[in-house]
Amino acid sequence: MLVDSHCHLKDSRYGKSPFEIAEESKSEGVSLFINIATSLEDSSESSKICSDIPYVYGTVGIYPHSDLGESNDVLLYGLEKIIDGNPKIVGVGECGIDISDHTPKREMEEQTKLFEMQVELAVKKGLPVIIHNRNGDDSVLEIISRYKNQELKAVAHCFSSGWDVAQKFLDLGVYLSFSGMITYPSREDLREVVAKVPDDMFLLETDSPWLPPQGHRGELNYPKYVKIVAEKVSQVKEKPYLTVASLSTTNACRLFNINL
């Protein structure tokens, strides 16, 4: 059994419902999904999806460049209300730091504030944070390190930095989640991280419909392709596929507090 620990099941480009996308993944052994939210509206949608589909869990969260113009207090109030209303909400995110040419964008100071408030919400609710980090290693590590003694649980989603940064996240107790990027020929640096990460500290994800694995680049990504990520981890770690499947499932269920 595999878990896609980070996917976006609702996307108009699929031309299919979240249920259809999830169901078709079962043929590849993917039978548990964490549907990740990126805005307040998407958080409500995420709550609805996981209420509708028994084997889908969800998160609530505001991506660094979502809901521009809305006050942080309104956003955080909205997220908390959804968490309180649905026990299948198992995390806060994706949230974090995104230093890119995204337009329209939230400036760095505002991104930092919004991220801190979501981390605080996660701590208050005892939920893990799903960290989005694009070119923001130092800022993310600095913010996360402040909550180290408050039993913060977190995962660095779609981990894409090198082993030096990986060690810093691991030292803070942050899980690393590997996506289809580990299959890209140019990402030898990521495969080094895969080889070295402790068996109890990694998750697998697709980030569907984004970031398709090698062989499907230029196409939409699907949760069923988490199998391709698992196969690559198996190869790099020189461990049987079923061992990798079992470890990553156990790790995801521990982080998200899901009892199978």
Ligand SMILES: [Zn+2]
């Ligand atoms: Zn995502």
